[in-house]
Amino acid sequence: MQRPVLWAVLLVVLAGCGSYPVPVDALAGAQASTRAAQEVGASTNPRASLHLKLAQEQFDEAKRLIADGDNQKAEGLLQRANADAELALALAKEATMQAKAKQVLEELQAAKKGSR
Numbered sequence: 001m002q003r004p005v006l007w008a009v010l011l012v013v014l015a016g017c018g019s020y021p022v023p024v025d026a027l028a029g030a031q032a033s034t035r036a037a038q039e040v041g042a043s044t045n046p047r048a049s050l051h052l053k054l055a056q057e058q059f060d061e062a063k064r065l066i067a068d069g070d071n072q073k074a075e076g077l078l079q080r081a082n083a084d085a086e087l088a089l090a091l092a093k094e095a096t097m098q099a100k101a102k103q104v105l106e107e108l109q110a111a112k113k114g115s116r
Contacts, residue, residue, distance in 0.1 A: 022066055023075035030059050030078045033085035040092045048091035055085035 034055050042048035058081035065074035 020071040026078035030081040037088040042088040042092040051088035
């Protein structure tokens with residue numbers, strides 16, 4: 001009598017292991033981060049564009065994995081895509097801020113020379 005119960009429990013456990021959910025949140029997060037990086041001009045900055053390209057490639061591969069039913073691997077890839085997209089965004093913002101800071105510094109130096 002214990003053997004059929006054991007088999008039933010084993011079948012239920014194994015059936016539950018095969019169904020990893022589609023990583024909808026990770027998919028949306030990676031897509032949003034990639035879009036944000038594109039909007040701030042990451043593709044025009046050499047360092048940022050590298051990470052943006054990696055994020056896009058990882059996102060595309062993750063979508064393929066989801067279509068193939070490998071949701072767990074896709075989720076990991078989407079997390080990497082999100083990280084690369086966020087890095088691209090940060091690098092693009094940094095370049096913009098450095099350019100603005102340089103411009104302000106030059107304006108201050110010109111104003112200093114003009115007041116002498």
